[in-house]
Amino acid sequence: MAENGSPAEFSFGTMEEKPKGTARHGLTKIQTAHGSKKASTTVCHDDSASPIKATTIDELHSLQQKKRSAPSTPITAQSGGTFSPLSEEQRQKQQLQSISASLASLTRETGPKLVRGDPTRKAETPKVAHGWDHDFAPAVGISDSSLKFTHVLHNLSPAELYEQAIKYEKGSFITSSGALATLSGAKTGRSPRDKRVVKDETTEDELWWGKGSPNIEMDEHTFMVNRERAVDYLNSLEKVFVNDQFLNWDSQNRIKVRIVSARAYHSLFMHNMCIRPTPEELEDFGAPDFTIYNAGQFPCNRYTHYMTSSTSIDLNLARREMVILGTQYAGEMKKGLFGVMHYLMPKRGILSLHSGCNMGKQGDVALFFGLSGTGKTTLSTDHNRYLIGDDEHCWGDNGVSNIEGGCYAKCIDLSREKEPDIWNAIKFGTVLENVVFEEHSREVDYTDKSVTENTRAAYPIEFIPNAKIPCVGPHPKNVILLACDAFGVLPPVSKLTLPQTMYHFISGYTALVAGTEDGVKEPRATFSACFGAAFIMLHPTKYAAMLAEKMQKHGATGWLVNTGWSGGSYGVGSRIKLAYTRKIIDAIHSGSLLNTSYQKTEVFGLEIPTEIEGVPSEILDPVNTWRDKKAYKDALMKLAGLFKNNFETFTNYKIGKDNKLTDEIVSAGPIF
Numbered sequence: 001m002a003e004n005g006s007p008a009e010f011s012f013g014t015m016e017e018k019p020k021g022t023a024r025h026g027l028t029k030i031q032t033a034h035g036s037k038k039a040s041t042t043v044c045h046d047d048s049a050s051p052i053k054a055t056t057i058d059e060l061h062s063l064q065q066k067k068r069s070a071p072s073t074p075i076t077a078q079s080g081g082t083f084s085p086l087s088e089e090q091r092q093k094q095q096l097q098s099i100s101a102s103l104a105s106l107t108r109e110t111g112p113k114l115v116r117g118d119p120t121r122k123a124e125t126p127k128v129a130h131g132w133d134h135d136f137a138p139a140v141g142i143s144d145s146s147l148k149f150t151h152v153l154h155n156l157s158p159a160e161l162y163e164q165a166i167k168y169e170k171g172s173f174i175t176s177s178g179a180l181a182t183l184s185g186a187k188t189g190r191s192p193r194d195k196r197v198v199k200d201e202t203t204e205d206e207l208w209w210g211k212g213s214p215n216i217e218m219d220e221h222t223f224m225v226n227r228e229r230a231v232d233y234l235n236s237l238e239k240v241f242v243n244d245q246f247l248n249w250d251s252q253n254r255i256k257v258r259i260v261s262a263r264a265y266h267s268l269f270m271h272n273m274c275i276r277p278t279p280e281e282l283e284d285f286g287a288p289d290f291t292i293y294n295a296g297q298f299p300c301n302r303y304t305h306y307m308t309s310s311t312s313i314d315l316n317l318a319r320r321e322m323v324i325l326g327t328q329y330a331g332e333m334k335k336g337l338f339g340v341m342h343y344l345m346p347k348r349g350i351l352s353l354h355s356g357c358n359m360g361k362q363g364d365v366a367l368f369f370g371l372s373g374t375g376k377t378t379l380s381t382d383h384n385r386y387l388i389g390d391d392e393h394c395w396g397d398n399g400v401s402n403i404e405g406g407c408y409a410k411c412i413d414l415s416r417e418k419e420p421d422i423w424n425a426i427k428f429g430t431v432l433e434n435v436v437f438e439e440h441s442r443e444v445d446y447t448d449k450s451v452t453e454n455t456r457a458a459y460p461i462e463f464i465p466n467a468k469i470p471c472v473g474p475h476p477k478n479v480i481l482l483a484c485d486a487f488g489v490l491p492p493v494s495k496l497t498l499p500q501t502m503y504h505f506i507s508g509y510t511a512l513v514a515g516t517e518d519g520v521k522e523p524r525a526t527f528s529a530c531f532g533a534a535f536i537m538l539h540p541t542k543y544a545a546m547l548a549e550k551m552q553k554h555g556a557t558g559w560l561v562n563t564g565w566s567g568g569s570y571g572v573g574s575r576i577k578l579a580y581t582r583k584i585i586d587a588i589h590s591g592s593l594l595n596t597s598y599q600k601t602e603v604f605g606l607e608i609p610t611e612i613e614g615v616p617s618e619i620l621d622p623v624n625t626w627r628d629k630k631a632y633k634d635a636l637m638k639l640a641g642l643f644k645n646n647f648e649t650f651t652n653y654k655i656g657k658d659n660k661l662t663d664e665i666v667s668a669g670p671i672f
């Protein structure tokens with residue numbers, strides 16, 4: 001509306017000097033009320049504007065910000081019929097007490113003294129909460145730290161977080177489109193080798209340990225040492241950010257999470273990535289189901305048992321807590337919580353998935369599995385379909401639900417033409433990590449890899465115009481496995497049998513694209529079970545069995561889509577054009593790819609279509625795109641060998657109740 005509205009609609013005031021009838025643009029003039037009796041004889045005054053109700057500059061500033069209004073629904077006692085409304089003050093006190101309990105040192109006997117608000121705003125009256133009554137201070141365990149206040153910035157708005165970031169965090173800037181550019185520090189990707197899980201009596205039997213598992217063990221005591229280190233660090237600060245939010249749009253399986261962090265960047269990132277509570281939901285939040293202590297600026301102590309670097313991301317499922325030391329990469333929080341969901345949801349018979357998800361106008365749902373950089377976000381963000389989510393989902397008895405409230409898109413080489421919806425989502429409120437921009441115009445150069453290849457944008461899902469809110473949908477019709485094949489031998493698309501779908505799901509192949517995992521600079525072949533071995537908690541066959549059961553029950557079709565190389569391996573060939581991949585995906589969604597003719601490839605035994613609308617037919621069989629046929633055959637055999645080696649660890653496992661399925665899956669791999 002702003003672009004095409006007539007200028008007259010936007011006139012802010014009348015300048016007496018202007019002849020009548022001319023278009024007028026001008027800012028509202030500020031007039032001090034006092035002394036106005038003696039009508040000023042100077043040129044610019046405006047009688048039509050109502051006078052400002054301030055007599056001093058301070059008063060004027062105090063008028064600028066309205067006090068937060070109370071939630072519209074009164075809070076009543078849940079049961080028993082007793083009506084006991086909480087005053088705003090009582091409610092705030094309860095919130096502070098809950099946060100103080102979260103932040104309590106476990107070696108001293110009380111939580112920190114907390115006060116709401118920004119420490120630089122001295123005028124605010126401290127409302128103290130430290131688990132004790134004001135006049136009953138504990139005599140034991142007192143240290144200097146218990147004499148100071150820690151200010152709590154609880155669920156700040158994006159605007160407030162922008163101000164905090166820009167004022168206090170070096171490297172925070174507003175870009176020309178309004179996004180908040182930030183630096184994540186020395187780490188610009190996750191640190192999977194520093195992810196530890198407490199092995200106790202329960203998790204010893206329940207979780208996947210040992211070769212191939214992402215769960216590096218640590219003991220309960222070491223966890224407590226790191227927890228104390230993180231909590232002491234956070235309490236030593238003048239202020240901490242606290243986010244109380246939700247995971248999972250399936251309201252029956254919603255998880256309450258609390259994130260305590262030291263940076264506005266982290267708070268805004270999680271504000272965008274988790275589900276944002278309404279003011280009423282925040283009122284009723286109570287105790288969280290899971291808490292993250294993000295002390296990422298502070299290292300772990302390498303003299304501490306199990307520590308192999310100054311970074312440690314520690315998960316304790318019994319305590320429902322995670323501690324982050326020595327990395328400020330915000331993706332650790334997002335993916336840390338994903339790991340928690342990979343534990344909690346299967347216990348309830350719900351399958352957790354590292355997948356994107358969207359839905360057509362007819363209600364047909366597609367899942368997009370794939371490792372980092374294979375296209376989950378890019379391909380699930382589709383202008384012709386409703387976005388349910390780009391990265392983390394649950395598949396339960398009622399259908400699918402997104403775990404998150406936001407998207408986390410790769411930005412390297414982002415273009416407005418190829419990915420318009422993601423481009424347009426990078427606006428006020430969006431966190432832009434590690435991008436490079438022009439110092440004056442603040443135009444971002446998405447091609448610049450000076451800081452990292454893994455540049456990212458985190459935005460609330462409603463920044464995508466056709467997001468489906470609430471982010472839930474019916475049972476999937478298509479299950480699309482994405483692989484970015486750097487060898488250039490997998491076909492652009494293949495239709496899979498159920499055993500083949502399971503084989504490729506368990507294999508989880510891709511060429512890891514540089515950057516997302518710390519230290520990776522060149523693409524290389526990698527296998528990651530369930531397209532997300534870094535996040536799963538149970539043995540991969542548990543998830544595979546659940547997927548097989550659900551696909552069978554709901555009649556979903558599996559597809560393997562190569563979003564990687566064609567015409568040669570990495571270095572010789574080139575990446576398949578995104579426009580072609582989109583046409584392939586369109587043909588899967590529309591169902592037209594089910595009704596076309598197929599031929600079978602050698603070695604991998606994949607069914608490949610002979611034609612697809614909008615895609616050159618010669619690229620559908622990769623052998624056609626290679627000039628050097630011998631090199632093709634060599635690359636094909638090499639990849640087949642890698643698949644075979646990788647799958648050996650799984651051949652001893654039974655998948656589901658059915659031995660027949662297990663045998664079929666094992667024989668659904670390459671044959672040579």
Ligand SMILES: Nc1ncnc2c1ncn2[C@@H]1O[C@H](COP(=O)(O)OP(=O)(O)OP(=O)(O)O)[C@@H](O)[C@H]1O
Pocket residue numbers: 370371372373374375376377378379390391408409410411412516563564575576577578579581
């Ligand atoms: N043919 C193609 N298909 C899909 N993506 C492509 C293709 N060619 C290039 N790309 C690029 O590859 C990247 C895919 O990244 P995307 O953000 O979708 O990964 P992702 O699977 O969501 O990973 P993550 O789990 O790390 O978020 C994008 O930068 C996209 O522009």
Ligand SMILES: O=C([O-])CC(=O)C(=O)O
Pocket residue numbers: 189190331332334335371372391408516
């Ligand atoms: O976690 C991250 O940093 C990015 C991501 O989505 C993934 O690696 O799958």
Ligand SMILES: [Ca+2]
Pocket residue numbers: 376377390391408409410
């Ligand atoms: Ca993504």
Ligand SMILES: [Mn+2]
Pocket residue numbers: 354372391
């Ligand atoms: Mn991901």
